[in-house]
Amino acid sequence: MTRAALAILLVLLLGSAARAERLIVSVSNHRVTVTPNYSGEELVLFGSVEKEASSPADRKTYDLVVTVMGPRADMVTRRKERTFGIWINTDYRQFLEVPSYLALFANRSFEAITSPEIARRQQIGLNNVLLTQRVSGDYADVVPNDVFRSAFIRLRTQRGLYREDPSAVTFLTPTLFRTGIPLPAEVPIGTYEVEIKLFSDGAFIGKTETAFEIVKVGFEQFVATTARQNGLIYGLVTAAMALMTGWMASIVFRKD
Amino acid sequence: MQLYLPIADLPVNVFLVLAMGAAVGFVSGMFGIGGGFLMTPLLIFIGITPAVAVASVASHIAASSFSGALAYWRRRAIDPALASVLLCGGVTGTALGVWTFTQLRALGQLDLMIALSYVVLLGTVGSLMFSEGLRALMRTRRGAVPPRRTHNWIHGLPLKMRFKRSKIYLSVIPIVIVGIMIGFIGAIMGIGGGFILVPIMIYLLRVPTSTVIGTSMVLTLVTMLFATLLHAVTNHLVDAVLALILMVGGVTGAQFGARAGQKIRGEQLRLLLGLLILSVGVRFAIELVIRPDDLFTIRELGVSG
Numbered sequence: 369m370t371r372a373a374l375a376i377l378l379v380l381l382l383g384s385a386a387r388a389e390r391l392i393v394s395v396s397n398h399r400v401t402v403t404p405n406y407s408g409e410e411l412v413l414f415g416s417v418e419k420e421a422s423s424p425a426d427r428k429t430y431d432l433v434v435t436v437m438g439p440r441a442d443m444v445t446r447r448k449e450r451t452f453g454i455w456i457n458t459d460y461r462q463f464l465e466v467p468s469y470l471a472l473f474a475n476r477s478f479e480a481i482t483s484p485e486i487a488r489r490q491q492i493g494l495n496n497v498l499l500t501q502r503v504s505g506d507y508a509d510v511v512p513n514d515v516f517r518s519a520f521i522r523l524r525t526q527r528g529l530y531r532e533d534p535s536a537v538t539f540l541t542p543t544l545f546r547t548g549i550p551l552p553a554e555v556p557i558g559t560y561e562v563e564i565k566l567f568s569d570g571a572f573i574g575k576t577e578t579a580f581e582i583v584k585v586g587f588e589q590f591v592a593t594t595a596r597q598n599g600l601i602y603g604l605v606t607a608a609m610a611l612m613t614g615w616m617a618s619i620v621f622r623k624d
Numbered sequence: 625m626q627l628y629l630p631i632a633d634l635p636v637n638v639f640l641v642l643a644m645g646a647a648v649g650f651v652s653g654m655f656g657i658g659g660g661f662l663m664t665p666l667l668i669f670i671g672i673t674p675a676v677a678v679a680s681v682a683s684h685i686a687a688s689s690f691s692g693a694l695a696y697w698r699r700r701a702i703d704p705a706l707a708s709v710l711l712c713g714g715v716t717g718t719a720l721g722v723w724t725f726t727q728l729r730a731l732g733q734l735d736l737m738i739a740l741s742y743v744v745l746l747g748t749v750g751s752l753m754f755s756e757g758l759r760a761l762m763r764t765r766r767g768a769v770p771p772r773r774t775h776n777w778i779h780g781l782p783l784k785m786r787f788k789r790s791k792i793y794l795s796v797i798p799i800v801i802v803g804i805m806i807g808f809i810g811a812i813m814g815i816g817g818g819f820i821l822v823p824i825m826i827y828l829l830r831v832p833t834s835t836v837i838g839t840s841m842v843l844t845l846v847t848m849l850f851a852t853l854l855h856a857v858t859n860h861l862v863d864a865v866l867a868l869i870l871m872v873g874g875v876t877g878a879q880f881g882a883r884a885g886q887k888i889r890g891e892q893l894r895l896l897l898g899l900l901i902l903s904v905g906v907r908f909a910i911e912l913v914i915r916p917d918d919l920f921t922i923r924e925l926g927v928s929g
Contacts, residue, residue, distance in 0.1 A: 441924050446732045448919045454740075454912040457732045457921070468924070519920035554633060588865065592630035595860050603856025606864045607849045610683040610871060614690030617875035621691075 389430075390418040391576040393564050400551065402584040408528075411549040411580065415564060419543070431474065431481040431567040432537050433492050434547050438469025438529075438582075439558030445520045461516040462502040468556040469529050470497065473536035473547045482570045490565060490572055494521050494532045528552035557584050631863035632676045638869060640670070645873020649688065652874070653881025654888075655897045656692075656837055658685045658816030658844050661746060663870065664738075665904055672866070674738045675729060678814030679855035680863045680870070685816040686848040687871040688878055689841045696838030703789040703835045707842040709796050713803020714847040720804070721811025722854040728812075729859065732923070741813050742908040749820055750902030757895030764891060790835045798829060806843060811851045816844035819901065 393415030400411060417430050446460040474481060478493045491497045495512035499520070503510070510517055524530035529552065537547040549562075560582060565575040584592075595602045625638045644666050652659030660681050667677035696702050728734040781795035802824055806817040821840045825831040831839070856862045885893065 444732065444923045446921050446923070448916055448921075450915075454736075455916055455919075456736055460732060516920075520922060523918070523920060523922050553635070588628050588630040591864055595631055595856065595862065595864075599857040599860055600853075602860075602864070603853040603862065606683050606856060606862055606867060607686065607852050609864065609868060610686040610849065610852065611690050613868070613871040613875060614687040614692075615694065617687075617879075618691040618694040621875075621879045 437467040475537040645870040646877035649874035649877025650881035653878030654885035660815035664814035679861035681814040684870040701838035713800035714807040717804035717807025721808040746905030754898030
């Protein structure tokens, strides 16, 4: 009963606070074009915290957490075990609709920004982001130190597709901020959502959202798209290409 | 020069892949084989996933066997009747192979099965070929005559058919079975199967050496074309850019290899080939036994929504 009352109070407080500050953000480019010789680039997110008349006058410092999420996909993580002397994939977990790209940036360490309780609710930090798993028919996220979950995050981080940087957001003035969003060469194409969450003195006081799109152009992308969408035509063309190459070779190198 | 492979999702050096194609082409021209059993492992070792390697090498083998088959056709060294019976089995085997490939991939056991098949098949064929080559070498050194070929139980099977160009009278049952087998393992392992097919046809089916290589090339050509098509339709794993680089390197290398092969004696060739096949098998066996760097792997099941 008291907990429910507290929750309602909290919601009311948060609601009123959220109206008190306004976040204005923009990314340097809303449409990133990836060409075949693209080797990764950095997108820049700019923004400012606008104080309004209703903002408490004593509120001076702000903290920001920026979450960038790429298009969602289902993924499988498998674990190898030694069976009969050889290494075999034995166990697996399916991750459902998890972001293919995930980056979390802040101006200082997540622990310093807010309490573990709020961090969990607001999904601050790779350990707190919701990654739904299918565990024998059930759908749930598991504890952060679950072996499959941590292996999944580790492997995605190795490829540069998941990252966490608590010093990437810099405040140029007490209210004006910027952060770089690194996009490695193998970024998945699609729509990316950017969520900017504002904290002050450990409390969550508001958020805003923006988005950008990544498109790949060029011959390679054309090949990849055709292979996925028109498998039959793609296969026929490849087979014809093989025959052409073989025939050309037999003409060029004909001995008689 | 770096090039991004669209399906393998990997940047590679064009000249490295071209050189690999040429090297494998040289070896395949020298021994008169397709070279898939060398090409697929090499691609896996440079970081291309086994699934993409198997699917892309199929089209590469199709190209090299087509240029080979054309040359044998001009010399009338292909038995069309024998080839069509083999193809009945080959096409069925390929379809079965691609279906199994898809099932294994969904179960997450494809990479393991590819590695295991390589160990078992190459280990067996390699040691057989090596010991046979060694024995033949000893015989010629001692000046003994090779044992005369005799008919075996296969020639007692029903449904016999006359193959005019090969001048043999043989049941179609073993031929279709051999076709199914070669098509099946070819689709799963990314090999043409010539290095297994040719010995089987010579020692088991008693096909004369004049038509054996040309006819086996026709089987390789059709099964590999069909495998390319099926892999492209069902698994979307054929990397055409990768395949094209391999083909160009492969057909060029094969020409020089063929010339080099004519200078080496048959027994020595078989000995070398046996050793080569055996070492690829051993390489796969080591990979299976040592602890992998990372016990976990991720596979994307495609973008949802």
